[in-house]
Amino acid sequence: MxxxxxxxxxxxxxxxxxxxxxxxxxxxxxxxxxxxxxxxxxxxxxxxxxxxxxxxxxxxxxxxxxxxxxxxxxxxxxxxxxxxxxxxxxxxxxxxxxxxxxxxxxxxxxxxxxxxxxxxxxxxxxxxxxxxxxxxxAATALRRAGARAGDDIWVSGELGAADIAYRLLDGQHPADPPLLAATRAALEWPEPQVALGLALRGIAHAAIDISDGLLQDLGHILAASGVGACLWYASLPAAAALDGLAEPRRRQALLGGGDVYQLCFTAPAARRADVAQAARQAGVRVTRVGEITAGPGLAVRDAEGRPLAGLPRGFDHFPAA
Ligand SMILES: [Mg+2]
Incomplete structure (x- = not known):
């Protein structure tokens, strides 16, 4: 042996x-x-x-x-x-x-x-x-501290699937083999967005990878940059597997779900075409999900513009504006 x-x-x-x-x-x-x-x-x-x-x-x-x-x-x-x-x-x-x-x-x-x-x-x-x-x-790294009021907020890929799989495997929800089958790869085989990060140099003002949940990780950008944000809930790129799930579970997965390993980044509105080009070059979908605001706080708004109540726990230090 x-x-x-x-x-x-x-x-x-x-x-x-x-x-x-x-x-x-x-x-x-x-x-x-x-x-x-x-x-x-x-x-x-x-x-x-x-x-x-x-x-x-x-x-x-x-x-x-x-x-x-x-x-x-x-x-x-x-x-x-x-x-x-x-x-x-x-x-x-x-x-x-x-x-x-x-x-x-x-x-x-x-x-x-x-x-x-x-x-x-x-x-x-x-x-x-x-x-x-x-x-x-030198001096081209995408840091958390560079977001500016008026920037678009972007997310790569899809959100939510890893959280659904994690909670199923952890026994927090009744077993659902088809749902687990549809979400498990997102949890266990995340694809790091290295090509997108490289393509965004010189375009994005700030970036972070989503490891602890969109709200928490975007919160790190806001804190480091001294700005606030408004997220448009209806624009978030939800994984197809989330269709039909009860709203509290869906909301938790989209806003609070970790293990995503997609990028959340901000870029000036004038650079939208460049962001789209960077995404094409990297072969990944990007979605515009909100904007950076001068005032502090992180608000999540529904399709009618109303602030969403009952955000996932752990974000009380960013009260809705
Ligand atoms: Mg990180």
């Missing part, structure tokens, strides 16, 4: 691309492109808290990297490479092989090779920590 080190090496040691020093020395080395800044981000995923114990390990490998690539996307940064920390209660080779497959497939798709890592034995649960490195030309 292979030793622990041999097993880990088998699944995680890949030859680094030319110009990078990857796994196998004390540190990984990579060149930072001249005139560019290095963007870096870390995420920590814990079994039972961030993922279910019985999740498909290939999907878990994919998502562990996807959530980090999504942070690079939100900054308009181009991926360089990543490092992985893995704590496992036992060495299960089939699990490890599938996890590595999901991880490496996404890494290859985005030119973000695994260039270092560490593994250790844990007492009970799996813990996964990924750090990504990317690069972005």
């Amino acid at each position: 292979a030793s622990e080190f041999e097993l880990i090496a088998r699944y995680f040691n890949r030859a680094a691309p030319q110009g990078l020093l990857g796994v196998g020395d004390d540190c990984a080395l990579f060149p930072a492109p001249a005139g560019e800044e290095v963007a870096t981000s870390i995420d920590l995923l814990l079994e039972g808290r961030h993922f279910f114990s019985d999740v498909d390990p290939r999907a878990l490998g994919h998502k562990s990297l996807a959530v980090n690539l999504s942070d690079l996307a939100a900054m308009g940064a181009r991926p360089i490479g990543c490092v992985l920390g893995l704590a496992l209660p036992r060495l299960d080779e089939a699990w490890l092989a599938a996890f590595a497959q999901g991880f490496h497939d996404l890494a290859a798709a985005h030119g973000c090779p695994l260039i270092g890592g560490d593994t250790t034995r844990s007492a009970h649960d799996i813990a996964i920590s990924v750090t990504v490195f990317g690069s972005v030309p």
Whole structure:
């Protein structure tokens, strides 16, 4: 039987691309492109808290990297490479092989090779920590603080499906196999919008990836930028699977649902054609869902312009204007 080190090496040691020093020395080395800044981000995923114990390990490998690539996307940064920390209660080779497959497939798709890592034995649960490195030309990163009054608010892709799947799997709603089948991929196989982030450099004023829910993440842009916003509820790009669901559940999924990993960004109204062009270039749908206001607060309005009451909990610090 292979030793622990041999097993880990088998699944995680890949030859680094030319110009990078990857796994196998004390540190990984990579060149930072001249005139560019290095963007870096870390995420920590814990079994039972961030993922279910019985999740498909290939999907878990994919998502562990996807959530980090999504942070690079939100900054308009181009991926360089990543490092992985893995704590496992036992060495299960089939699990490890599938996890590595999901991880490496996404890494290859985005030119973000695994260039270092560490593994250790844990007492009970799996813990996964990924750090990504990317690069972005100096002073062009999409930051949270750049939104200005009058900006359009845009969202990429669709909203709501991941939240529906999460709550079904968590037992918060009665089992509904067709609904789970229609929403599960959004939760387990998020696609980071790296190409869109790159295409939005020089166009978007501010951006964030939606990890904790649209209201909460847009709230971070508003707080950092010192502005408010009005969202048009009827314009939100709801996943088709939400059709016919009871309104409170739909509203929670659209406004409060996390694990979306789409981009929410603001751009001047004069740049609408450029935003549309960037979206076409990236091959992703974008939807204009509101506007940035000078006054503080985040209002969500229905099709008749009335403020929506009963917003998902956790946003009381942004009272409706
Ligand atoms: Mg983020």
